[in-house]
Amino acid sequence: MDVLTALFGNPIKVKILRLFLFNPETPFFLQEIVRRTMAPSGAVRRELGNLANAGFLRKRLVTKDI
Numbered sequence: 001m002d003v004l005t006a007l008f009g010n011p012i013k014v015k016i017l018r019l020f021l022f023n024p025e026t027p028f029f030l031q032e033i034v035r036r037t038m039a040p041s042g043a044v045r046r047e048l049g050n051l052a053n054a055g056f057l058r059k060r061l062v063t064k065d066i
Contacts, residue, residue: 012039013047
């Protein structure tokens with residue numbers, strides 16, 4: 001078992017944390033996180049919500065010009 005997985009208890013959360021920690025200035029869309037972590041979108045969405053509620057992530061709303 002990976003040390004970070006042992007600490008955080010969830011391998012998907014660890015993959016997401018690694019993605020953001022190794023790319024601190026890069027914004028990601030949900031589908032890109034799903035693709036890069038190879039995790040189910042529902043699980044990624046849940047973990048992103050948990051990390052945002054904990055203050056680790058900031059949400060940015062994107063609007064499209066029509």
